[in-house]
Amino acid sequence: NNSDVEEASLFLEEYNNVSQTTFNRNMEAAWTFNTNITNENQKKMVEVQLETDLWQQEMANRAAAFNTSAFNATMQRQFYKIKDIGTAAMTDHGKLQKLNEVLSDMESIYSTGKVCFAENDCKPLDPDITRLFETSRDEQKLRIAWKGWRDQTGRKMRDLYTTFHSFCVYPCVCVGYADTGAYWRSWYEMDTFDQEVKRLFEQLKPLYEQLHAFVRQRLKKQYGAAIFPQTGHIPAHLLGNMWAQSWNSLQDLLMPFPSKPILDVTEEMVKQKYTPRKIFEVSDDFFKSLGMIEMPFEFWNKSMLERPAGREVVCHASAWDFYNGRDFRVKQCTDITMDHLSTAHHEMGHIEYFLQYRNQPLVFRDGANPGFHEAVGDVISLSVETPKHLNKIGLLPNYVEDNETDINFLMAMALQKIAFLPFGYLIDQWRWSVFKGVTKASDYNKAWWNLRCGLQGVSPPVPRSEEDFDPGAKYHIPGNTPYIRYFVSYVLQFQFHKALCGIAGHNGPLHTCDIYNSSAAGQKLSAMLSKGSSQVWTESLKELTGQTTMSAQPLMDYFQPLLDYLRAANGDEVGWSDDCPSFADPL
Numbered sequence: 001n002n003s004d005v006e007e008a009s010l011f012l013e014e015y016n017n018v019s020q021t022t023f024n025r026n027m028e029a030a031w032t033f034n035t036n037i038t039n040e041n042q043k044k045m046v047e048v049q050l051e052t053d054l055w056q057q058e059m060a061n062r063a064a065a066f067n068t069s070a071f072n073a074t075m076q077r078q079f080y081k082i083k084d085i086g087t088a089a090m091t092d093h094g095k096l097q098k099l100n101e102v103l104s105d106m107e108s109i110y111s112t113g114k115v116c117f118a119e120n121d122c123k124p125l126d127p128d129i130t131r132l133f134e135t136s137r138d139e140q141k142l143r144i145a146w147k148g149w150r151d152q153t154g155r156k157m158r159d160l161y162t163t164f165h166s167f168c169v170y171p172c173v174c175v176g177y178a179d180t181g182a183y184w185r186s187w188y189e190m191d192t193f194d195q196e197v198k199r200l201f202e203q204l205k206p207l208y209e210q211l212h213a214f215v216r217q218r219l220k221k222q223y224g225a226a227i228f229p230q231t232g233h234i235p236a237h238l239l240g241n242m243w244a245q246s247w248n249s250l251q252d253l254l255m256p257f258p259s260k261p262i263l264d265v266t267e268e269m270v271k272q273k274y275t276p277r278k279i280f281e282v283s284d285d286f287f288k289s290l291g292m293i294e295m296p297f298e299f300w301n302k303s304m305l306e307r308p309a310g311r312e313v314v315c316h317a318s319a320w321d322f323y324n325g326r327d328f329r330v331k332q333c334t335d336i337t338m339d340h341l342s343t344a345h346h347e348m349g350h351i352e353y354f355l356q357y358r359n360q361p362l363v364f365r366d367g368a369n370p371g372f373h374e375a376v377g378d379v380i381s382l383s384v385e386t387p388k389h390l391n392k393i394g395l396l397p398n399y400v401e402d403n404e405t406d407i408n409f410l411m412a413m414a415l416q417k418i419a420f421l422p423f424g425y426l427i428d429q430w431r432w433s434v435f436k437g438v439t440k441a442s443d444y445n446k447a448w449w450n451l452r453c454g455l456q457g458v459s460p461p462v463p464r465s466e467e468d469f470d471p472g473a474k475y476h477i478p479g480n481t482p483y484i485r486y487f488v489s490y491v492l493q494f495q496f497h498k499a500l501c502g503i504a505g506h507n508g509p510l511h512t513c514d515i516y517n518s519s520a521a522g523q524k525l526s527a528m529l530s531k532g533s534s535q536v537w538t539e540s541l542k543e544l545t546g547q548t549t550m551s552a553q554p555l556m557d558y559f560q561p562l563l564d565y566l567r568a569a570n571g572d573e574v575g576w577s578d579d580c581p582s583f584a585d586p587l
C-alpha cells in the first residue's frame with residue numbers, strides 16, 4: 001500500500017475541500033428538518049444523511065490504502081479520524097437507511113410531544129411544561145404533567161428504541177469497536193475513561209448527599225412528609241425540573257438567608273423587557289470583553305432564537321457549524337428566564353469554539369474531547385452568574401456583598417451544578433449497559449430506575465412498569481446524543497475557571513471570580529480552543545491549566561463553604577436506601 005507522503009497530502013487536501021461542501025449540505029438538510037418538522041423534510045434529511053455516510057465510507061476506504069507509519073503525527077491523526085466514522089461505516093445500505101429513519105422518527109415523537117390536561121388542553125414542553133415545573137407548587141398538577149410527558153414520549157418510542165438498539169450491540173456496526181458505547185468512549189482517548197469518571201463521581205458523592213438531604217428536609221416541610229417514601233428518596237416531580245436534573249428553580253424555597261435578594265434574576269429580566277436577541281447579545285458582549293471572536297453577521301441572520309409560530313420544530317437547544325468558516329447558528333426556543341440565559345451562554349460557547357477552530361482541517365474541527373465543547377459556555381456562565389457580575393449588568397440592582405448573600409449564591413450554584421452530577425453520570429451508565437447487551441429491552445425501565453433511585457436518590461411519583469420507557473422522556477436518548485460529556489464538562493469547567501481566574505489576576509475565593517474584560521484570560525482560552533481536536537485533550541488541558549488529568553478539586557474547593565453550612569444544617573439525616581420505592585414489577 002501507498003506510503004507516498006506527497007500523494008497522502010494531495011488526498012488530505014481533496015478530503016478537506018470536498019468534505020466542506022458535503023458536510024455543509026448535510027447540515028442544511030438537518031437544519032431544514034429541525035426548524036420545520038414535516039414528513040417531506042424528514043425524508044430529505046434521511047436521504048442526504050445516507051449520501052453523506054456513503055461518501056465518508058468511500059473516503060475511509062481510500063484513506064485505508066495508505067501506510068501512514070512514516071507520516072508525521074498530524075497527518076497520522078488526520079488519517080485516523082477520516083477512517084473512524086462510527087455507524088457511517090455500515091456496509092448494508094438498507095440497514096443504514098433504516099437506522100437513520102428510526103432515529104428521526106424518535107426525534108419527531110419527542111419534539112412534537114404534548115401533555116394533555118383535558119380533551120382540548122394540550123401543552124408542549126417548551127415553554128409551557130418547563131414553566132410549570134419551574135413555578136408550580138401544586139404536586140398533583142406536577143404529578144399529572146410528569147406522567148403525561150412520559151406517556152406521550154418515552155412510552156411511544158419503546159419499540160423504535162429496541163430496533164435502534166439492535167444496531168448497536170456486538171458485532172457493532174461501528175467498525176473496530178465492540179459496541180456503540182465503546183465507540184463513544186474512544187473519543188476520550190484513554191482506555192481507563194470509565195474508571196476515571198466513576199472515581200470522580202465517587203469523590204463528589206458526599207457533596208450531593210448533603211445537598212439532597214437539605215433539599216429533602218425543606219421539601220417535606222413544603223409538601224408534607226406523607227408523599228415522601230420511607231426509603232429517603234425524593235419524588236422526582238418535586239425538584240423543579242422535568243428530569244430532576246437541576247434544582248435551581250427551587251431557590252425561593254431553599255435560600256438559607258431568605259431576607260437577602262433572590263439570585264434568580266428571571267423577574268428582573270422580564271421587568272427590563274429582555275428579548276431572546278438581548279439574551280444572546282449579553283453573551284456575545286462577554287466574549288468580546290475577553291478579546292475573543294464576536295458572532296458574525298450570519299449568526300444573527302440565520303439563527304433561530306425563538307420558537308416560531310405555526311410549525312413544529314426541535315426545541316431542544318443546539319449549536320450548528322455549517323463547515324464553511326462563516327455560517328454558524330444556534331437553534332433555541334428561548335424563554336425569558338435565567339435558565340435560558342445560562343443555556344444561551346452554553347450554546348454560544350459551542351459557537352465560540354467553532355469560530356476559534358474554523359481554520360483547522362475539517363477532521364480537527366471538534367472539541368479536544370466532547371466534554372471540552374460542553375464546558376466553554378458554562379465557564380463563561382460561572383462569571384456571569386456571580387452577584388457581582390449580575391449587578392454590573394443591571395440585573396441585580398439591590399445587591400450588597402455580605403457572607404449571607406455569599407452562602408445564598410453558593411446554594412443557588414449548587415442547585416444547578418451539584419444536583420446535576422448523578423444525572424450527568426447515570427444516563428450513559430444506562431446506555432453503555434444497553435449497548436453492551438447487559439440491559440435487555442425487557443429490563444430497560446427497571447435498569448433505568450435502579451440508577452435513578454440508587455445514584456440520584458429520586459423515586460417515581462407514580463408506579464412504573466416495562467410498558468413505560470422513561471429514558472425516552474429525556475431528549476438525548478431519542479436524539480442519540482451522548483451524555484457523559486456533560487458530567488466531564490461539570491468537572492472540567494471548574495478547572496478551566498480556576499485557571500482563567502488566576503490568569504485574570506483574581507484574588508479571594510474562587511466563587512467570587514468574574515473574568516469579564518480580562519484579555520489575558522481570553523488569549524489563553526482562545527489559544528487552547530483554536531487547537532480543536534488536533535491534539536490529544538490532555539495536551540489542551542495542560543496548556544490552559546497546567547494539569548493533564550481531570551480533577552474534582554477545583555469544584556470541591558469552590559463549594560467548600562457551602563458544604564460546611566450543609567453539614568451543620570443536616571446532622572445525620574443524610575442518604576437513602578438502595579431499593580426503589582413504588583416501582584411496579586411487570587404485571
Ligand SMILES: O=C(CCC(O)(O)[C@H](Cc1ccccc1)NC(=O)c1ccccc1)N[C@@H](Cc1c[nH]c2ccccc12)C(=O)O
Binds near residue numbers: 320479
Ligand atoms: O443538552 C444540553 C444543551 C444542548 C447542547 O448544546 O449540548 C447540544 C445537544 C445536541 C447535540 C447533538 C445534536 C443535537 C443537540 N449540543 C450541541 O449543540 C453541540 C454542537 C456542537 C458540538 C457539540 C455539541 N444541555 C444539557 C445540560 C446542560 C449542560 N450545561 C448546561 C447549561 C445550561 C442549561 C443546561 C445545561 C441538558 O439540557 O440536559
Ligand SMILES: [Zn+2]
Binds near residue numbers: 350374
Ligand atoms: Zn452543549
